[in-house]
Amino acid sequence: MNYVPKLKKEYNERVKSALTEQFSYKNIMEVPKLTKIVVSKGVGEAVADKKLIDHAVDELTQITGQKAVPTLSKKDVAAFKLRKGMPIGAKVTLRGNMMYEFLDRLVTAALPRVRDFQGINPKGFDGRGNYNMGIKEQIIFPEINIDQVKRVSGMDVTFVTTAETDREAKALLTELGLPFKKN
Numbered sequence: 001m002n003y004v005p006k007l008k009k010e011y012n013e014r015v016k017s018a019l020t021e022q023f024s025y026k027n028i029m030e031v032p033k034l035t036k037i038v039v040s041k042g043v044g045e046a047v048a049d050k051k052l053i054d055h056a057v058d059e060l061t062q063i064t065g066q067k068a069v070p071t072l073s074k075k076d077v078a079a080f081k082l083r084k085g086m087p088i089g090a091k092v093t094l095r096g097n098m099m100y101e102f103l104d105r106l107v108t109a110a111l112p113r114v115r116d117f118q119g120i121n122p123k124g125f126d127g128r129g130n131y132n133m134g135i136k137e138q139i140i141f142p143e144i145n146i147d148q149v150k151r152v153s154g155m156d157v158t159f160v161t162t163a164e165t166d167r168e169a170k171a172l173l174t175e176l177g178l179p180f181k182k183n
Helices: 006-023 051-064 096-113 166-175
Strands: 034-042 069-072 087-094 131-135 155-161
Touching: 006 096, 006 166, 034 051, 034 096, 051 069, 051 087, 087 096, 131 166, 155 166
Parallel strands: none
Antiparallel strands: 034 087, 034 155, 069 087, 131 155
16 A cells, blocks of 8 residues: 555645635646745855754754755855855755655644744745745754754745645645634
């Protein structure tokens, strides 16, 4: 038997029909879906200390369950003592089952651990149906051992969807369980 993540099964059984009903799509292929989640982390201090990139890559690998890759600078910036090609961050692109597993852990385990959590900001949409959110501390994830953290840092999470509008994307992400703040 093939393993199917809980959220993927829920998307196929419940979310598709709910979105079709809400936006009255003519074809089932019009229903927006989540294509990928990109988790990225900038490490500006890596210019002085190269080991910080390794720690960032290890943390993202632990959090997502998929190997992270370092990101490289695209140009020289003399003010920051930065050369083209120097590692300045880390990122992971999640697709398929890994994406649904990460989203499930984010919604059920990580976000409830945020101090004074009121919901996520609904203003992170880009106009094309994609959503960006920032996480201030990596220690909200249960995979991270607080005793082994060198320094508390944040990360960005980008949800890429096939939705045409922000309204459709917000409806999709809400149905998938992301707790948006009420206006």
